[in-house]
Amino acid sequence: MPLHIALLELKLYVLDRGELALSIALPIALFALMYGAFGGESSFSATADIVDLDGGAHARALIQRLDSLDEITVRERAPQDANAALERSAITMAVVIPDGFSQSLDSGAPQPLLFRQRGSGGDTGQIVAGIVRAVAQRMSGEAQLRGTVLDATSGSNIERADVERAIAETLERVRQNPPIRVVERAVHDERPSALDRLVPGLLVMFLMFSITLGAQTLVEERRIGTLERLMTTRLTVTKLFIGKFLSAALRAMFQAVILLTLAFAALRIGGLVDYAELLALSVCVAAAVSAIGLVIGALARTRDQAVWAAVVFTMFMTVFGGTFFDVGADGPLATLARLTITRYAIESMSAVLSAGESLAQQGVGILALGGVAAVALTIARALFRVTETGR
């Protein structure tokens, strides 16, 4: 029965095209604001002009790796074309992959890349050269590793193809999860970056809006008379509340997924694991706020009462929970913030995003949010029984 209640709510939600459109448009609009404020902050970007005289597998791999970097766009040029561009200062630097590059790399013999540049290559040219150098050195290291392992296993009965496959898989794993992760921090500021704090803040604020959804769902059912009718069926108050809770949480998550996906895709604030962990934390927040919404819904008699109570509650949580500013670790503001679920949610999300902590390390936050959800649901059910049925 709770599932039927939740499905009904979702069906009504989908059928109400205005509400559906608004719930999709709002996260997109919010994301657009975020992108406008922080989208350009990320960083350096430049075009790497490359002349491939080798054309072998390693040369192509180098070009492909460079092209996959966010900062670099590869433009391949013919030798004469690159020379002409350098001559007329259309470019300041070109990377030349010499003939025999791939063969040398396979044999382990050193084979330099050639950076042709005007003067020092300019600031941009030097940065591009640094990036190309780093990628080439990594490839060189990988080639040396491959050569060493193949030599070491050449006398054994292990198939060469198996060894190469194992090496390739290991190197790919290291590329996906590098043992050293670089975290950028401003000088004199050891706190998470503005983006790392603001993304969780805005996400939590958005999830907080679903307090209104939870509050309104009961009031609306009461207004159209279906609530009283439901109470004459075999649906218990507990099942009713679980159903309402599920639907409010699912609707909140729908919007959170849109916002989070856009933020990760466009602002590149983290990897897939970070995304999944933030999504899991969003579920905890959605559960807590949906349950609080039901407390308001159980008490409110009119839609206006429900909406205003939800808005005031959301504002309090948002402002004092540290959505827009750091409340610090001590002082009255920090004490006040500890009374908000927003603080626990933002702290946990920020820790995942900027400090590289895992979901398993967010026990306090998850416990606080889960506890709020359980306690609020219990209170909402008890209040409803008293106010609605006089029991």
Place this chain on the structure above:
Amino acid sequence: MTAAQDFLTASSLHKAFDGAQAVDGVSFTIRQGEIFGLLGPNGAGKTTTIRMLSTVLQADAGDVTIGGFSVGRQGDEVRRLIGVCPQELALYPELSASDNMIFFGRMAGLSGREAKAAARQNLETVGLADRAKDKVDKFSGGMKRRVNIAIALMNRPRMLFLDEPTVGIDPQSRNHIFETVESLRDGGMTVLYTTHYMEEADRLCDRIGIMDHGRLISLGAPRELKARIGDPDQVTLESVFLDLTGRSLRD
């Protein structure tokens, strides 16, 4: 009359809201298979009484048994026996008639297949089988009222509560509802019916209870009530009602 023939027994029901006594010691019985009319001016306590009888509201004092089960202590058993058609159109306007009925059928404990079959059958009963897939939002007032009744029949109840089921509808729809209620009674269903239309109560009800100021002030068959103030062939039920409850305006 033996106790076994009484399907509903209300004993000394009391309910107060903010110190104001809405229902004040109401007692009556409803026999199995009869249509019992509960009449009274606005604010007399009819709807509060129905809410207590139908397990929605807990009485401050007194008890109700329906089909041998106590409303206060055996609510779930009582809810298996009753169907409630509230005064408001308790429908989801965005859903079709059929979807509304299937949903409430599931809430009444029917399986998906049972709910679909019951929805088909009850829509036929109220003459809306051909509009099953249409959104309730597009229905006329009379059609909505009929869906409202059809939903109350989803769990094949033994007792039906109809709280002003004919408010604001045309004579054709009203007549259709009368015929439906009479055929349900003929099938053995017990019905509690409230209305402000006296001729409606006169036509349908086997017995009538008149409430005012939270008390049951008169009870009997329509003809008995009329005989108390004059010739039952000349006196109307409206005259009885006004004689008992006065002519001053109510809320």
